[in-house]
Amino acid sequence: MRWGWQLIRLWSLLVYGFMFLPVAVVVLLSFNASQFGSFPMTGFSFRWFVELWNNDAIMRAFRTSIVLGLLTAVISTTLGVLASLALVRYKVPGANAISTLLIAPILVPEVVLAVALLLFLNFLGLHKSFTLLLFGHVIFTLPFVILVVQARLVSIRRDVEEAAMSLGASPVQTFFQVTLPLMLPAVLAGALFAFTISFDDITGTLFWKPGGVETVPTQIFAMLRNSISPEINALGTVMIVMTVGLPLIGAAIARQLARKSGT
């Protein structure tokens, strides 16, 4: 039966190849000197990254995406951490129903969520704007933050807090000096998740964004209408480095913090 395992191995190798090949081609083509964003490779060049840097529309989209992602991460993580604390630390009547309610935004297809939010806030007089975009991003990142933070929070032992209190710390002191440092990896993981999801979103963003405002994904989408320009490949490479690099750095920091706090 050894060949059976070899077959599975070969198949898995092909699956890995399938997942990585297109991404690798994007990175490869972004260094292509040719003026078309396609094969053949005519030489190695950084010119598309320079063009990217000098492209106002793209740089504006980058700034919008980063501001939006950071605000989303801050709001969503705050709401998510508070709710997770309540769900993990207290006996709340109807906790199951509340959990289901809080993760509902990922159970509803994003298109439907986008339509409902857009039309309702429009009805209330809040038209397409950055605020609407922010509301939208907060609501669909919130479930992910709650799931990630809750999963980590369960592992923090209650007796450490009780020890602090019995030694005379007030509940507020206990929270800031004991609970929060222990929770920090969970909080950072939640924030990182929210930022990455917000930074990557296009499905809802295309519904909510006001005219003239572009995030990086919608900017790429708009540029695709013509044809693939080499700049898109360069932008893709930057995005890949950011979206892969950030979580890796985040995970490393989280592990470092976790090691320091001894959990």
Added chain:
Amino acid sequence: MSVEAREARQPWILLAPAISAVTLLLLVPLIFIVVYSFWLRTATGADQVGFYLDNWQEALTDRFYRDILFSTLRIAAITTIVCALMGYPAAYFIARSRGNKVILLLLLMLPFWISYIIRTMSWINILGVSGALNTLLMSVGIIGEPLNMLYNETTVILGLVHFLLPFMVLNVFVSLDGIDTNLEDAANSLGATKWQSFIQVTLPLSLPGLAAGGLLCFVLGAGTYITPLVLGGPRDAMFANLVFEAIITQLNWPLGSALSLMLLVVLGALVMIYNRYLGMAQLMKGLG
């Protein structure tokens, strides 16, 4: 106020912001579009408030919408099956590998973190007229003219599989990893062949993970409109594209409400059936 009463109020204070956010930004808007779908968009562009069945009649009886709904479900089903066929063996390989499982899993999850739009458009680099595949085939001399491989239903499915495969692998891995390998050893020692013990022991035990991955692939696949716009031709619109058209292009918001509710009901029914038989816990395991 007594200490007990304060203690009992605390969790509600912590929960209040999140619950109000979900209520105001999701639940009330959903109820609102139910009401809105019975209004009427008049020729002048104003909404006629009232109880009109016109949008629903159009959404439910127009053959155009029905055909696209069915083709959307077909595309999502094919995508899910392909994801299962590709993802299950890969997840099995990772779960049973003697190497570093975490690294192997992280590696396969890496594309999951890479921008969806970039991953979708990356297939144009591979399959486009001057893409990698055509360049390769022409330089080898198999073809003289570049082939038109892009912008059809197959490339839409390809893009969706590339987007959704990590969800499948992760869910199957989580359930395979939780199976006690002693069970397989026991089956083997009782005379089952490796294949028999896989079919009769491991596969049934991993079905909840397969179902969770399948549900995610299906629901996410059926709700997309970006992939058909980037990798599909003009005739490969999916149901969410109709919603986008109605809301953003035609500005017929009441009709758009009815169409999005149709999508919600069809996909929601699947989630309900899943929840009835398997429960949400399995779905959350893969995310936590």
